Amino acid sequence: MVTKKKKGSPSKKRKSAPSVDDAFLCEVAWEVCNQLGGIYTVLRSKAPAMVEMWGDRYLMIGPYVPERAAVEFEELMPEGPIALTMDALTRDGVTCRYGRWLVPGHPRTILIEPKMREAELERRKFLLWKELDVETHVRDAMVDEVVAFGCQVADFLDRFAEVSKKTPLIAHFHEWMGGVAVPLIRKHGIPVATIFTTHGTLLGRYMSSASEDFYGLLDKVNPVKEARQLGIPSRYALERLAVQEADVFTTVSDLSAGEALKLLGRKSDFIVPNGLSISQFEAPDEFQALHRIYKARIHDFVTGHFFGSYTFDLDTTVYLFTAGRYEYRNKGKDIFIESLATLNRRLIEDDMDLTVVGFIVANADVRSINVDVLSQHALYHELRQVCGSVEHDMGTRLFQRVVEGRIPDSKDVFTETQALRIRRSMLAWQSKKLPRNVTHDLTDPDGDPVIQKLRACGLLNAEKDRVKVVFHPQFVASTSPILGLDYQQFVRGCNLGVFPSYYEPWGYTPMECVALGIPAVASDLSGFGNHLVKILPDYEANGLCVINRHGRTAKQTVESLTDFLYDFCRLNRRQRRELRNRVERVSHLFDWSEVIGHYRAAYSAALKGR
Numbered sequence: 281m282v283t284k285k286k287k288g289s290p291s292k293k294r295k296s297a298p299s300v301d302d303a304f305l306c307e308v309a310w311e312v313c314n315q316l317g318g319i320y321t322v323l324r325s326k327a328p329a330m331v332e333m334w335g336d337r338y339l340m341i342g343p344y345v346p347e348r349a350a351v352e353f354e355e356l357m358p359e360g361p362i363a364l365t366m367d368a369l370t371r372d373g374v375t376c377r378y379g380r381w382l383v384p385g386h387p388r389t390i391l392i393e394p395k396m397r398e399a400e401l402e403r404r405k406f407l408l409w410k411e412l413d414v415e416t417h418v419r420d421a422m423v424d425e426v427v428a429f430g431c432q433v434a435d436f437l438d439r440f441a442e443v444s445k446k447t448p449l450i451a452h453f454h455e456w457m458g459g460v461a462v463p464l465i466r467k468h469g470i471p472v473a474t475i476f477t478t479h480g481t482l483l484g485r486y487m488s489s490a491s492e493d494f495y496g497l498l499d500k501v502n503p504v505k506e507a508r509q510l511g512i513p514s515r516y517a518l519e520r521l522a523v524q525e526a527d528v529f530t531t532v533s534d535l536s537a538g539e540a541l542k543l544l545g546r547k548s549d550f551i552v553p554n555g556l557s558i559s560q561f562e563a564p565d566e567f568q569a570l571h572r573i574y575k576a577r578i579h580d581f582v583t584g585h586f587f588g589s590y591t592f593d594l595d596t597t598v599y600l601f602t603a604g605r606y607e608y609r610n611k612g613k614d615i616f617i618e619s620l621a622t623l624n625r626r627l628i629e630d631d632m633d634l635t636v637v638g639f640i641v642a643n644a645d646v647r648s649i650n651v652d653v654l655s656q657h658a659l660y661h662e663l664r665q666v667c668g669s670v671e672h673d674m675g676t677r678l679f680q681r682v683v684e685g686r687i688p689d690s691k692d693v694f695t696e697t698q699a700l701r702i703r704r705s706m707l708a709w710q711s712k713k714l715p716r717n718v719t720h721d722l723t724d725p726d727g728d729p730v731i732q733k734l735r736a737c738g739l740l741n742a743e744k745d746r747v748k749v750v751f752h753p754q755f756v757a758s759t760s761p762i763l764g765l766d767y768q769q770f771v772r773g774c775n776l777g778v779f780p781s782y783y784e785p786w787g788y789t790p791m792e793c794v795a796l797g798i799p800a801v802a803s804d805l806s807g808f809g810n811h812l813v814k815i816l817p818d819y820e821a822n823g824l825c826v827i828n829r830h831g832r833t834a835k836q837t838v839e840s841l842t843d844f845l846y847d848f849c850r851l852n853r854r855q856r857r858e859l860r861n862r863v864e865r866v867s868h869l870f871d872w873s874e875v876i877g878h879y880r881a882a883y884s885a886a887l888k889g890r
Contacts, residue, residue, distance in 0.1 A: 298448035298887050299448075299884075299887075300450070300880060300883045300884050300887060302447070302448055303337065303447070303448040303449065303450050303473075303883070303887060304337045304338075304339070304444060304447050304448070304449050304450070305330075305334055305337060305338050305339070305450045305451075305452065305883065306339045306340075306341055306437065306440075306449070306450070306451045306452070307323070307330070307338070307339070307340050307341070307451075307452045307454075308340075308341045308342070308433055308451060308452065308453045308454070308458045308459075308461065309323055309340075309341075309342060309453070309454035309455065309457075309458040310342065310343055310426070310429070310454075310455065310457035310458050311323060311342065311454070312340045312341065312342025312343075312381065312389060312391070313342050313345070313348055313349055313352045313353050313381055313389065313391060314342055314343060314345050314348050315348065317605055318479065318605075318785075318786060318787075318788050319454055319455060319479055321788045322454075322479070322554050322786075322788075323340070323454070324381075324383045324384075325555065325556050325557045325560075325872065326554075326555070326557075326872055326876075327340075327381065327383055327384060327385035327386075327387045328384045328385035328557050328872075329385075329555075329557070329872040329873060329876050330385070330387065330876075331385040331386070331387050332385075333876065333880070336388070338387060338388065339362070339387075339388050339389070339390060340381060340387050340388070340389045340390070341389070341390045341391075341392065341433055341436070342389065342390075342391055342392075343391065343392060343393070343394045343425070343429050344375065344376070344377060344391035344392060344393040344394070349377070349391055351382075352381060352382050352383070353377070353379050353380070353381060353382065353389065353391060354379045354380045354382055355377050355378070355379040356378060356379045356380060357378070358378035361440060361443040361444050362378060362388075362390070362440070363378075364439075364443045365436060365439040365440045365443055366378060366390075368439045369432070369435060369436060369439065372435065373396075373397065373400075374392065374393075374432050374435065374436075375392070375393040375395075376390055376391065376392045376393065376432075376436070377390070377391045378390055379391075384557060384560060390436070392429060392432050392433065392436070394425040394426070394428045394429035394432075395425070395428055396428040396431070396432075401424060401427065401428055404427060404428070404431045405417070405424075405427055408427065411467060412463050412467065412521060413517075414514060414517045414518060414521060415513050415514050415517055416514055418513060418514045420514055420515070422457075422515070423514045423515060423518070426456070426457050426460055426515075426518065427460055427518075429457075429458075429460070430458075430459070430460020430461045430464070430518075431460065431461070431464065433458075433460070433461040434460075434461040434464040434465055434468075434470065437449065437451055437461065437465065437470055437472050438468070438470045441470060441471050441472060448473070448887055449471065449472045449473065450472070450473045450474075450475070450883050450886055450887060451465070451472050451473070451474050451475070452474075452475040452476075452477065452879075452883070453474065453475065453476045453477070453522065453526070454476075454477050454479065455477070455478060455479060455482075455519075456478075456482050456515055456516075456518050456519035456522060459476050459518065459519065459522030459526075460518055460522070462474050462476050462521070462522040462525050462526050463521045463522065463524075463525040465525075466525045467525075473527050473528075473883075473886035473887045473889065474525075474526045474527045474528070474886060475526060475527065475528045475529075475530060475882050475883065475886050476522045476523055476526035476528075476529055476530070477529075477530045477531065477532070477552060478519070478523065478529075478530075478531055478536065478540055478544070478785075479531075479532050479536065479785045479786060480536055480539075480783070480784075480785030480786075481519065481536070481539055481540055481543045481544060482512065482515055482516060482519050483503055483506060483507055483510070483512070483516055483519075483543045484536075484539050484543060484783065484785075485610070485783065486510045486512065487501070487506065487510070488609075488610055488782060488783035489607060489609065489610055489783075490510070494782075494783060495805075495830070495831075498538075498539065498542045498543070499542065501542070501543070503516065503520075503542075503543045503544070503545075504516070519544065520544050520545065523540065523544045523545070523546050524544075524545065524546060527885075527886040527889040528549045528550065528882050528883075528885050528886040528889065529546050529547075529548055529549050530548055530549060530550045530551070530552045530882050531548040531551060531552070531785075532551070532552060532553060532554055532785055532786045532807050533551060533553065533785065533786065533807030533808075533810050533811060534551060534810055535785070535805065535806075535807055535810045536548075536785045536786075536807060537551060539785075549882065549885065550878060550881060550882040550885070551878065552875070552878045552879055552882060553807075553811050553875045553878065554786050554788070554791070554807070554808075554875070555870055555871055555872035555873075555874060555875045555876070556788075556791055556792065556795050556870055556871065556872065557871065557872055558795050558867055558868055558870065558871040559871075560795075561768070561792075561795040561796050561867075563797075567772070567796070567797040567860070567864055568797075568857065568860065568861075570772050571772050571773065571797070571798075571860065573773075574765060574769045574770065574772045574773030575599070575773040575774075575775075576773075577764070577765055577769070577773060578599055578765070578770070578773045578774070579594050579597075581657075581762065581763050581764075582594065582597070582637055583660065584656060584657040584660035584661070584762075585653070585656065585657070585715050585716075585750065585762075586715045586741070586748065587660075588656050588659070588660065588709045588710050588711045588715075589710075589711050589712070589713065589714060589715050589743070590743040592635045593633075593634075593635070596633060596634040596635065597634065597635045597636070597637060598634060598635070598636050598637075598775050598776070598848075598849050599636075599637050599639065599773065599774040599775050599776075600620075600636060600637070600638045600639070600774065600775065600776050600777075600778055600845070601638065601639035601640070601641060601770075601771075601774050601776075601777055601778070602616045602638075602639070602640055602641070602777070602778050602779055602789075603639075603640075603641035603642065603755075603767075603777070603779075603789050604641075604642060604779065604789045605642065605643070606642040606643055606644050606753075607783075608729040608730065609729075609782055609783075610781060610782055610783040610784065611642075611779070611781050611782075611784070612779060612780035612781045612782055612803060613640060613642070613729070613730060613733075614729075614733060614834070615780040615782075615834060615837050615838055615841060616638070616640070616778055616780060616841075617640075617730070617733045617734060617737055617739065617749070618733070618737060618834070618838045619778075619780075619838050619841040619842045619845060620636070620638045620737075620739060620747050620749060620845075621737035621738065621739055621747070622838060622839075622842040623636065623746075623747055623842050623845050623846055623849070624636075624739065624745055624746055624747035626842070626846055627746035627747065627846075627849070628744070628745075628746055632746060632849075632850075634746065634849060635746055635747075635748065636746060636747045636748070636845075636849060637747075637748045637749075637750065638747060638748070638749045638750070638778075639749075639750050639751075639752060639770075639774070640730060640749065640750070640751045640752065641752045641755065641756055641767075641770075642730075642753060643753070643754055643755055644720075644722060644723075644728065644730075644753035644754075645722065645723035645724070646720040646721060646722055646723060646753050646754060647720070647721040647722075647723060648720065648721055649719060649720050649721075649761065649762060650716060650718070650719060650720055650721050651721075652713070652716065653716055653719050653720075653762060654761065654762065656709070656711065656715075657761070657762045659705070659708050659709040660709055662705060662708075662709075663702075663705040663706065663708075663709050666701055666702060666705045667702065667705075670694075670698045670701065670702060673698065674693045674694055674698070677692060677693050678692075678693050681693075714740060714741050714742060715741045715748070716741070717731065717734050717739070717740065717741060717749055717750065717751055718730075718731060718750075718751040718752075718753060719750065719751070719752050719753070719762060719763075720752075720753050720754060722753060730751050730753075731751070734749055734751070755767065756770045768792075768796060771792060771793060771796050771798055772796050772797070772798065774798060775798070775799070775848075775856060776798070776799050776800065776801065776845075776848055777789060777790055777792075777793035777798055777799070777800040777801065778800075778801045778841070778845070779800065779801060779802055779803065779806070780801060780802075780803050780827050780829065780837060780841055781802075781803045781805060781806045781829075782803070782805055782829060783805065784803065784805065784806035784807065784808070784809075785806075785807050786806070786807035786808055787802060787803075787806035787807055787808040787809065788808070790802040790806075790808055790809070790824075791808050791870055793863075794824070794863055794866070794867050794870055795867050795870065797860050797861075797863050797864035797867065798860065798863060799823035799824065799825075799848070799856075799859050799860065799863055800823075800824055800825070800863075801824075801825040801826075801827060801841065801844065802824070802825070802826050802827070803826065803827050803829050804826050804827065804828050804829055804830050805829045805830055809826045809827075812824060812826060813826055815869055816866060816869060821862070822862045822863060822865070822866045823859035823860065823862045823863040824863065825844050827840055827841050827844070828840065
């Protein structure tokens with residue numbers, strides 16, 4: 281339980297500011313060992329750089345989610361101040377576990393069960409309302425878990441500060457679900473320097489999904505009233521309070537900084553751009569070879585999916601894709617589909633001898649893989665097995681005839697029985713149906729925005745279409761019986777990633793393309809696109825594109841993206857290879873080693889502010 285120091289006053293400043301080199305850092309987030317979205321990627325990819333910089337002075341704290349912890353967390357026995365702190369919390373009825381997060385860097389990690397006895401939870405919620413004016417009486421199961429977790433994190437840091445004696449403590453919190461402890465630390469004078477990072481405001485995510493003119497409304501909106509209308513008053517209040525009470529407030533881009541100022545009422549103290557651990561993706565001597573290998577695997581999928589109905593030349597086929605959380609408009613899936621439709625019309629009109637296959641990868645509600653799709657791929661692989669068996673038998677007979685001193689004719693090698701086997705397999709595989717747009721049975725296909733848009737745009741995989749579309753409504757995985765590639769392999773095999781987001785506080789998907797040596801399209805309304813323009817003025821020459829969406833209509837954006845896609849598709853194989861080389865050469869700019877200094881500056885400022 282938090283020990284109150286001096287009610288209503290922040291902790292006293294030290295006479296001489298301590299150094300970050302002597303401090304202990306706790307990084308707190310709801311997505312530690314708990315994958316939900318982009319923040320998981322931030323924390324996971326940053327861990328090696330943080331462990332290298334801080335060593336055993338670094339500790340991550342997240343919620344204990346049993347099914348996730350079972351595969352991502354190795355429980356160990358704690359020692360020293362951490363053990364003493366956990367013992368005290370256990371006596372207070374808090375369930376927490378110590379161990380290592382099983383990601384590169386293996387950071388030390390505390391997982392706290394985000395639950396409390398009902399009476400204790402209600403007491404804490406009452407205090408949040410009475411002392412900090414948070415509307416916690418609204419029934420919201422997510423808020424209950426977040427409050428329980430945040431209060432217990434504050435208790436942990438309070439106890440840890442007591443047993444750590446004179447060691448300066450820093451706590452870095454991410455997003456509203458991880459930030460409840462921030463105002464409690466200030467309210468009760470706990471001697472911990474706090475940093476709060478918003479990657480994208482909660483209200484911003486809701487408003488951008490509900491409005492077609494989110495950026496035009498920013499200057500006019502009443503955030504408190506809007507949060508109430510959207511049914512998230514408690515969540516919004518907790519986020520705003522964390523922003524206001526943190527010693528240092530940071531955002532991941534100038535774009536999100538402007539949004540936070542309008543919706544959360546505080547100017548960002550530091551911009552802390554995201555990065556990737558590029559060394560995990562690097563294959564400098566073989567990335568082109570890997571592209572060929574995985575593109576051949578995608579060829580195999582496309583053959584199984586389309587060639588039972590009709591064929592096209594795989595040597596002149598270009599693979600485009602978009603991926604990410606299933607936020608139809610925010611992630612620009614509407615723009616991607618409309619651009620593919622416009623590209624299709626232009627390629628048909630110009631009688632271009634090429635095919636484009638556009639993949640849409642996002643986690644949607646599905647029942648299972650579609651039976652027809654699964655059957656088509658199974659029959660395709662059966663045809664391959666039949667051909668392989670016949671090939672082996674033909675080779676054996678060919679060799680036998682030759683060693684007998686005879687030059688065989690076709691009937692000696694390829695029998696009528698074998699021809700019938702192949703013909704039966706071919707007929708079983710062939711279909712009069714159009715290849716399906718979606719690989720799975722969706723829970724609500726008629727209400728699905730991607731399916732509706734594909735139908736409206738006439739992208740139905742007709743033979744005459746130059747652009748085909750495959751919607752894979754689950755994240756790709758090597759265990760998939762139809763695609764059989766993990767995400768990195770899939771990206772390496774494609775020619776271009778397309779991410780024309782409308783609302784994207786950062787945007788890891790185009791950055792991951794860069795790390796894998798694949799050209800990518802981002803939006804100027806994404807944090808990554810915003811950052812890219814600043815650090816790489818000649819980004820277009822290096823295989824990257826930033827589509828201008830700010831202040832432009834959807835139609836104008838579609839026209840710009842279509843022009844880019846058309847020009848990209850007209851590149852020959854050598855030109856696309858050179859673009860991949862250029863992308864790979866600039867990938868180091870996005871490594872955590874290039875941006876981690878921004879975090880260090882924020883930590884130093886937080887210590888000085890205590």
